[in-house]
Amino acid sequence: MKLLWSIMIVLILLLQVRLWVGEGSFAQVWGLENAIAEQREENAELAVRNERLYAEVRNLRGEKGAVEERARMNLGLIRNDETFFLVVEQ
Template sequence: MYRWLLATLLIMLIGLQYRLWFGEANLREVWRLEQMIEEQQVENAQLVERNKRLEAEVRNLKKGLAALEERARSEMGMVKEGETFFQLVEPQQERRRD
């Protein structure tokens, strides 16, 4: 009698272990999904930070002319009226041919 009960419990344990490791939604799949979630959270945090920087830049461009002027000077090389533009050029070093 006890042998049948022990055999039944052992078969149930093996069945549950099989399902835990190899069945649908097994532990390996859960671990893989948790890793994917962590990676996605890191990417989302980076995107949130980027969006905050872009939002601040948009606010600056809408509010004041200083940000717009700075961008025009740095990206487009524009100069205010009445200013003198100086461009410093480094001398090229002569190449020696041996």
């Protein structure tokens, strides 16, 4: 009878070790859940950024003034009938 109890205790201990340390253990599951949560947060931030970029693309495709404004701000667009003044502060 003692041999049976000894075998049962050893089996229970082996199962506990696997539960806490082995593959699929609580520690591994908690780590994976944290990684999934971080990835979801990053995906949400990227989705917001993508939506802003899509809105900007729609604006540039739809309005001619938006393209001209972008060219003026970023590329220094000047029309033929305009005069360019550069104000330099001391």
